[in-house]
Amino acid sequence: MPARRKPPCALTIAGSDSGGGAGIQADLKTFVAHGVHGLSAITALTAQHTRGVSAVHVPPPAFLRAQIDACFEDFDIGAIKLGMLANAAVIDAVADALEHHRPRHVVLDPVMVATSGASLLEDDARHALCARLLPLATLVTPNIPEAELLLGMPIADADAARDAIGKLRGLGARAVLLKGGHLDEGTRVVDRFADGEADFASEHARLAVEAHGTGCTLAAAVAAGLSRGMALPAACQAAIEYVAAGLNLGYRPGRGEVLVLDHFKAIAGS
Helix, strand or coil: CCCCCCCCEEEEEEEEECCCCCHHHHHHHHHHHCCCEEEEEEEEEEEEECCEEEEEECCCHHHHHHHHHHHHHHCCEEEEEECCCCCHHHHHHHHHHHHHHCCCCEEECCCCECCCCCECCCCCHHHHHHHHHHHHCCEECCCHHHHHHHHCCCCCCHHHHHHHHHHHHHCCCCCEEECCCCCCCCCEEEEEEECCCCEEEEEEECCCCCEECHHHHHHHHHHHHHHCCCCHHHHHHHHHHHHHHHHHCCECCCCCCCEECCHHHHHHHC
């Protein structure tokens, strides 16, 4: 029997989206599209679809830790993507696991609010996220509202966005990819990256659509790139292009108007 190839592995620690457009489901699609074997540890179960979130169930932190430990016991994990972490107990369990296993790369998507506007992070968890997870993250990927919540300051223009990146790095994040979809910069969306050595701004045309799962997909694509050996700036740029392609090829699988990314056609255009 010929030797089987062993693909790189990436682990997503995030919530499950029963509608299939975001969370664990989007992450695993992204990993597969990038030729990466996807592992998962589920932090929360959500009852949701393209029109909103109706319920959230958070399993015991000990069970989450068991999922993470099981993945590390059997796989060589090149990168971890962190998504929805509903409360401080979950954040502490994840931080304890990361401190124990010491993964090479951690991409933190600080999920706080769903596309529908539903809160996905309890108020007491924000401090725990900043204190325990930001210092462990290779990269943090907030959107504008999330960065405003983390920093307690408004971000109204390009100058404020650049200032916010520096402040987030001051909180302990080694690198920041600040997503610009919520910032009014005319007909363009500007995503900004900085890690203290490299910095860039990536621009794309603003599409007149409401999309679901873009943040999850972006962070998962960065993690996939890192697990394949890409340098962080290159992995971020490739992930931005991948999400842009997925949006352009997106579709509406439900009865809502929310667009879901096409993960597999996007890889050919990214």
